[in-house]
Amino acid sequence: MRRPHAKPAAGPHPAGSPRSPTRPGWAHRPGRTSCSRRPDRTAPSPRRKRTSGEQTPGDAVDAFEEAIVLIKLLSGGGPPVTYRGDHYRVNRIEPAPVAAPPVWTGSVGPKSLAATGRVADGWIPGHGADWLSERYRTSRPIIDEAAASAGRDPSEIRTVFNFPGRITDRPLPTTRDRDGRWLGGSAGQWIEELTGAVLEHGASGFTLFSAGHGAPDLTLLARWAREIVPSVREAIAKSAPPPPAPPGSTRSSAGSAR
Template sequence: MTLQTRPLFGFAADVPFGQGAAAEAVVQAAEAAGFDLFSITDHPYGAQSFEPYAAVPYLLGRTSRISGYVGVTNLPLRPAPMLARTVASIASLSGGRFALGLGSGGYWEHITRMGVPHLTPRQAVDAFDEAIDVVRRLTGGPGRPVDFEGEHYRADHLAPSAVPTPPIWTGSGGPRALAITGRKADGWIPPGGADWTTQVYREGRARIDAAAGEAGRDPAEIITVVNLGTPILTAADVAQTRGPDGRFVGGSARQWVEELTGAVSAHGIAGFNAAVLDENGSINLDTIARFGAEVIAPVRDTLGR
């Protein structure tokens, strides 16, 4: 099962709506190139985006090894008990090739256009907290029926699905959500494209680790998967591989290998999610193949040694 490999390599498979054949082709190409994961964002209020809980299972059905996740699930649009049934079904049908990316909700000006009541930031995080409990209790069965009475979700005598709970990765950013991640989640996707060089990562990871320790958990059990942005692969080394905010922005394949190897060995990063785009902003099959051969394989070889 690819979610057990380290480091994990993923990519954003957000192909424009109507280009289903292209979506299938890029995910199959990524699987062949050695990627472990693909992700699709959850913004269904946009008519030009695939609905991810339809697209991810379809693409898993057209592949055999690569895993998928929704990055991250727009929780206010997906009631937790139904979400639990959905992710159990995807995990079962795909042979476990699925992780639950989960967020408390952003872009409320758009979310409410779909008939969902507006929640305050505190209410949204409270619902996020409850949702993790609901998903865990309604998966991992068989077991006794679940009765859950929360402020935001309710389950009345529902039997848990006889499927292991998928890994739960959060896109949390605020102090309360980070603490919940430390107590209850399996992984963290730092928000806003923050990587291992940023204050967002350092402070967020410290909050997660502290909350995990207080809950009696080993912080190392909670992995970090970072979003890389566009993987700019240059023909030769470049002098500047970091942007104004200090984040890694690309370079030659050798520089990519050095950066990602260091991220794993020195900072404990467990996975990378790249936007595999060409200079025109399109997903490019050649770039996918090259990234696999020139970055993924050498990183794994180096870490293997």
Template structure:
């Protein structure tokens, strides 16, 4: 099980972001997550955030949720994550996305890809990153999108690879090749997105000779953690809105035991209460869920 916290990549919030990660590490959380939008000048580079924060901590792992693959070529991304793994004792999770905001990506000078090309590039990237980690024979790879010649792989093992796949073909790539899936748009275990998407991952995993259980589902969860229970923890459309620590723990425990959830990354609402909710997550919700599912 993974229990994490989402942090901001906004440049003005840099000091606060590092403070939040250090606190999360001290609180025993497993993971911190930061988004990757390198085309925005008011955002910090996601891997700079991860590297700096991991250098200030001792236990917690870092996740870019999710890496903007078109702007980070797979061979260099492999070197980045294996270097971070070697420097931190393996405290890195590789989140990957095929790309989505193509007008913004193109402004960086990165290639604009069709949906089909983006999915094929994602599959190539995962395959190549695995080949360029974990030691072994030198790698020559002649793909549609990536070509490398006679490269020595890094000795560091391949980190867990999670995708933010959404469309059917990219979900199939996740089932065949990835270790985890992050449903988009804060979808949870009761959402239509999960009900229609997860079977495609499971089918692809089985067809590739894998167990569907090899691909964890890790949820991005917004919502309030309130001092007292709420009358309703979901809105009229069934979206999770939050509740007390006890209500959160009951809901997340059910997600693990009844729906096979593999982890949760909490994103508190903004404003002056955000820090209080982060502490409730780490000190009240997470310990309850861990005790209930272990």
């Protein structure tokens, strides 16, 4: 696949350019048209005058969103793609035959969080924030609202949490500090906490890193992999509802189908 040539937009889109209400810029494949940055956007928004090469934080987020859209358009095979965005433009580029990998972001600000909801596949909260943090409680609704406005199911945007913590031999009297940040605890406390994060808060995964961003603690990683991860998976599997009974069968109180 040829690499798309990207360049800043030189000005307003040509008159009559097709635009759709859900993604940035516009793109065309035979039988397929996409994008606009905002649901109510039908024309390029006015931009303040600025020196050549200057980019505002808002411009950076817009370019970020266009890039995600373009990556997906140029993947998965199909007819050539023509794309006209404010930041990237390609003309009749043949997509790669393989599907695009899932796109995850570490968005923090409201504008980039909304972009995540519209076009990304997953989100990793910044600053080691977990499912009980204020950052998560105030940020995730922005993603969900933007996803719904773009016609997506908000549950499609998965959340993976990355955070530090120590694994102790004995249970700790408290597993969180005064600010509510996770400190760690015994293997049992870890298992209970992570299982609850999945079942009660919709967590899709976890990444453990060393406290203080220091060198990996091999003992910590070994205990995490051998004691905690398998037990969390087992607990989640046990909590999953049983599969539906085959048509025409009845399920006994012991759970066997007849």
